[in-house]
Amino acid sequence: MTTIRDIARLSGYSVSTVSRVLNQQNYVAPATRAAIQRVIRQLDYAPNAVARTLSSGRTWNVGVVLPHADHPYFTQLLHGIVRAAFAANYHIVLLPSKWEAELELQYLEALRQHAYDALIFTSHGLPLSRLAAYHPAGRIVICQNPGTSPLPAAYAERTATYVAALQRLRAHGHRRVGILTSRPLAVSATTQAMVGAYEQVFHVGLPPERLRTGVITAADGEQAARALMAQAQPVSAILSNGDDIAVGARRAYLAAGQPVPELIGQEHQLSGEVLGLPTIDHHFETVGARAFGLAISRAPQNVAIPSELIVP
Incomplete structure (x- = not known):
């Protein structure tokens, strides 16, 4: 040989x-x-790939834990990660999780056994403290504000822009605002940031019936809009978690012959641009690229990327 x-x-x-x-x-x-x-x-x-790995101490593989790819938050993050990995001659391994703790633990154990040089958690079902317990065994990067967690993080700084979006709605006379999100308040940092911004702007708690969770696709947006329309006091504005989702909500109102609420989307998608919707751009491709940079480095660093409210 x-x-x-x-x-x-x-x-x-x-x-x-x-x-x-x-x-x-x-x-x-x-x-x-x-x-x-x-x-x-x-x-x-x-x-010999195995021999090269043993001699270099690296696999040149970075695992990306991805609950699903149905929302632009994940697809845009992934685009940024892949672009940065390609430039650095690394391979990306997609690790679907569906937020299931057992699957995430399997990936963490594989990291401990040096199957990957690092793991990037685009989102997670396990608590941050559980992820941090594995950090000494291998590099772990998260894509959210780490708070007091020691994990390195690259994330979009969202709160100020959520406040600005809701202030715009309040300035337009709206008091009954609906919020559409992917995950429940108790487990989602994004949902907590949106609801917290509402409370900061309106100085009251968000009524539970105006928070619609489990909203990921345009079809989910339609279903959430129908639920909002059925309430005794319909909303006059909606802060959605995606432009496509806002378009789905708009479609439901039009189909029902109801006035369309003022809509603000997120992720600066083409659908919202065509309809002239205000949107929040979190620059997730940049976040993904920075997360990958942290994954292959050893710096205990956090990188916050400012988000942007775009009004046509």
Whole structure:
């Protein structure tokens, strides 16, 4: 079986120089690189991936724990992660979780066993304290404000923009505002931020019936809108968790022949742009790229990306 030493002998260069070419490292002259690559092709040599992992101490794999890909929060994060990984010659392994604790624990144990160089949790079902317990065994990055958690994090700074969006609705005379979110208040930092912003702007608690959770797709937005329409005091405005979802809600009102509430979407999607909806852009592709950068570094750093309220 051909080895790296055979390539070095036939090319006339040292083993260390051949190794730099195989690992796509710099500091090799173009002519030298070409000569070594010519010998590699002649010998039809393929590096042993397991041996390279053992010798380097890296797998060059980063696991991305992803509950689902039905909402732009996750797809935009993933785009940013993949773009950054491609530039750094890393592989991304998608780890579907559905927020199930047992699955997340399996991925954490795989990290402990060095199956991945790092894990990025785009969201999580386990509490942060449980994730942090695994941090000494491997690099773990989260995509939310870490609060007091020691985990490195890249996240969108949302609160100020949620406040600005709700202040806009209040300035337009709205007092009965509905909020659409993906997950329940007790487990979702995003839902907590939206509801907290409502309370800050309106100085009262959000009535439970005006918070519609489990909303991920445009069809979910339609269903949530029908539930809001059925209430004794219908809402006059909706802060949605996606432009597509806001469009779904609009479709439900139009189908019922009801006045469409003022709508504010999120994630700056094409559907909202076509309809001229105000939206909140959290720049999740940038968040994803920064999360990947933290995953392959060793800096105990938190990166907050400001979000932006866009009004056509």
